Amino acid sequence: MKSLTTRRGFLQRAAATAATGMLTAVPRSVWAKPRGANDDIRIAIVGLNGHGSGDHMKYLHIPGVRIVALCDPDRNALAKGVRIVGDKTPNLRTYTDIRKLLEANDIDAISGATPNHWHALSTVWACQAGKHVCVEKPVSHNIWEGRKMVEAAAKYDRLVQADLDLRSDPAMNQAIDYLHNGTLGKIIFVHSWVYKRRGSIGQVDGAGKVPDSVDYDLWCGPAPKVPLPRKRLHYDWHWQWDYGCGEIGNNGPHFLDVCRWALGMDCLPRSVISFGGRYGYVDDGQTPNTQITLYEGPLAPILFEVRGLARSSNDKRMDPYRAVSRGGIGLYSAHDSGAPNNGAIVVCEDGYVDLNKKFAFDRQGKQIKAFVAKGRSAKENFIRALRSGRTSDLRTTIVEGHLSSSICHMGNISYRIGQAASIEEVNDVIKKDDQALDALERTKDHLAANGLDLAQEGVTLGPKLTMDAMTEHFVGPFADAANTLVKREYREPFVIRDEV
Secondary structure, eight states, rough: OOOHHHHHHHEEEEHHHHHGGGGGOOOOSSOOOOTTTTOOOOOOOOSGGGGTTTTGGGGGSSSSSSEEEEEEHHHHHHHHHHHGGGGSSSTTTTOOHHHHHTTTOOOOOEEEOOOHHHHHHHHHHHHTOOOOOEEOOSOOHOOOOOOOOHHHHHTTTOOEEOOOOOGGGGHHHHHHHHTTTTTTEEEEEEOOOOOEEOOOOOOOOOOOOOOOOOOOHHHHTTOOOOOSSSSSSGGGOOOOOOOOHHHHTTTTTHHHHHHHHHHHHOOOOEEEEEEOOOOOSSOOOSSSEEEEEEEEESSEEEEEEEEEEOBBBBOOOOOOOEETTTTTTTEEESSSSOEEEEEEEETTTTTTETOOOOOOOEHHHHEEEEEEOOOOHHHHHHHHHHHHHHHGSSBBBHHHHHHHHHHHHHHHHHTTOOOOEEEHHHHHTTTTTTTHHHHHHHHHHHHHHTTHHHHHEEEEOOOOEETTTTTTTTEEEHHHHTTTTTTTOOOOOOOOSSSO
């Protein structure tokens, strides 16, 4: 590391450019370098609600890793983080402003679990400040800023891991290898789903109350600073577009990442169409709790489903996943509880692989193989990469994270520019796709079990959009409307610039 005087020079330059919303790039000589085998890796956790106080605290149990700093604009969340870390880290520091944290020269990497609207900016700023990054899913709030994260990691030579931890599962790796070996023949379709109970977030008359412990300006960051548009500041932001990406963007990145992996997709799909709605309650949520999205991949299509209601109005268990493939193969994946039923099934010519259960089945539904193995966690893989300095040691690079998050954004964009439609109109649009028709029928039955008539409720039907994978912008019909959502308007000084 350079002297404190040099670091102060950087801090002065950063302060001078604060109005531009971009930290001044740190000279390579003062970057946090990969640590040696006998050196501690020094981690700062940014965002301490949800995963930040849970999953990201796993660093406490990895030998040779120290959590040296915590950051959150909510002082109560900071206090909770301090209680968790306790006396395990002497001289633990806390920050409410990530810009102050990034000034520190004794932090090797940040592990971010902020709300979605902060993921990209915190990553870009961290790269510019010479820190490596592990960033939560979805890595971005929109397609454009995800590409900027990729550019920042490359420009500043930083290791940036997308925290899509299914790639760290050795059994999942075995299952994907099995598919790629062609044992079950050609892949013809991929189904994925997130069935997870979500209740109403309620409604406010005017505005909700921001907790006194929160610096609301910092919490909003790149997003508009408006009176709190919901009852609860924390978590419920997932279901409002300025901050979150709905369920497809919340749990979808994990499973759509696996779908991409199975298909060997190294770019965005050619097209997308999405439809659904927010059913079962009226609240301040904007994102759909029931959504069907169909992607046209280069090798095979992907169908993704979201359900936020339980099995029925008097049964709190979640639905099983049950479908029939184009080739007549019965597909089934379930557990009999109220816990989330999330997963993916890859349908091949001669059977299918349930990537949730990690079983392979033949055409008659007979189990023919199980995939069982143990290995490092995603956090352990990140630390391994920091020690080696090799991007190849990251199980999920920021490039993969960007693509797997952006495929979710594509579905949301189709939905968001959609129009109210009848069941008949939806049927007419998807009538050539048996799997989408099957999903629509199953969704109608699911909603009927919850006392909802889809014919009366109506559907928001998004248009079919065509993606130019090279530019990561839409082309063709509806492209102008869709491309307005590829990037957001940023709020000064919390801005990602064209040149990162």
